[in-house]
Amino acid sequence: MLRPHALRVFVAVADCGNIRDAAAQLGRTVSAVSMTLKQLEDRIGAPLFEADRKHTLTPLGTEVRKLARDLLREHDRTMERITAIATGQEGVLRIAAVPSVAAQLLPAVLTEMLARQPGVQIELLDTDTPSVHALVAGGEVEIGIAGKPGPARDLEFMPLFNDPFRLVCRRDHPLAAATAPLRWQDLQGHRLISNKSTTDFATADDARLRAASALSARNMISLLALVGAGAGVTILPGLATRSMQPDLCSMALADRAALRTVGFILRQKNTPSPISTAFQRRFRKMIATSGLVSVTAAP
Known part of the structure; x- marks a missing residue:
């Protein structure tokens, strides 16, 4: 098996035309570079240079340099991608x-x-x-x-993070006039539009309210459209109430467990x-x- 390191050494020597300059470029000793070249030629089974001075390639050496450059380019690209994936890039x-x-x-x-x-x-x-x-x-x-x-x-x-639930209603709804956080009993007598988010918490009062609800919606756009049309009120996480139509408002709930x-x-x-x-x-x-x-x- 030909190692990328050995091919890189060979390409450096072939480009420089001598071992000494290639060794300086690679940060290796002259003897280490010479040994790597010998091992590569032994592995291939044929000489890559015409003489020991390494300034002239054999016909095989010319072909190997071209193939080695392509292989090393792909190898380096692959290693860069592996590093990028490993570092989240x-x-x-x-x-x-x-x-x-x-x-x-x-x-x-x-x-x-x-x-x-x-x-x-x-x-x-x-x-x-x-x-x-x-x-x-x-x-x-x-x-x-x-x-x-x-x-x-x-x-x-x-x-x-914790996200308290809030009541969402129209600004002209009676509950919108409340000056204190709403208790569950304050919601009695008002139609509640239930939704999936209310399954994230449960109290006895809230369970009764949801059981009495005659209307439910899963999609947020549909839910807010129903509230805006006056079909009822709903309960949503506070984060979900940050971008609503101007005719809607969100009210705090007194139940601190409602989050x-x-x-x-x-x-x-x-x-x-x-x-x-x-x-x-x-x-x-x-x-x-x-x-x-x-x-x-x-x-």
């Missing part, structure tokens, strides 16, 4: 996140990553928390950002790729400095 990252995170937090992080690491490709899927868990567990994405999975899931949860803890979702016993590690580091830094969410203690 190249590669594909597939992420699944709940819609509020995908819309409010990820754009800035992903834009920065693409600017600093142009060799990276990112695929983002926004969906509800149960679907994020399923996508990570099934290996369809490498990392998820959502609420905590149940204990039966073979998933690892790394908490990032979701959002974190990274990873498959257990799975070594993250370098690009995933780089993304996690950038995302943590962003949420720690953005002031948009209440950061939790992270491992």
Whole structure:
């Protein structure tokens, strides 16, 4: 087997026309270069130079130099790509996140990553928390950002931030006039439009409210359109209420337990790729400095 190092030494000597200059270029001793050339010629079974002075190639040497240059060029490109992938400068990252995170937090992080690491490709899927868990567990994405999975899931949860739930209603709705955080009993008698995000927490009062709801919506655009049309009120994570139509408002809830803890979702016993590690580091830094969410203690 011809080693790339031996071919590199041969090409250097052939280009320089002598061993001494090639040794200086390679940072090797003259004797080491001479030994490498001898071993290469022994391996090939024929001389590559016409004489010991190494300034004239044999016909075989001319062909080997051309082939060696092509091989070394491809070898170096391959090694550069391996290094880039190993350091997170190249590669594909597939992420699944709940819609509020995908819309409010990820754009800035992903834009920065693409600017600093142009060799990276990112695929983002926004969906509800149960679907994020399923996508990570099934290996369809490498990392998820959502609420905590149940204990039966073979998933690892790394908490990032707490996101209190808020009531969303029209500005002309009676509840919009409240001057204090709303209690669950304040919602009695008002139509609640249920949605997937409310499954991230549960209290007795909230469970009764959701059971009494005659309307539900899964898509965020449809949900807010229903609220805007006066079909009822809904409960959403605070992050999801940062970009709403001007005719809607969000109201604080008195129940401090009405919050979701959002974190990274990873498959257990799975070594993250370098690009995933780089993304996690950038995302943590962003949420720690953005002031948009209440950061939790992270491992």
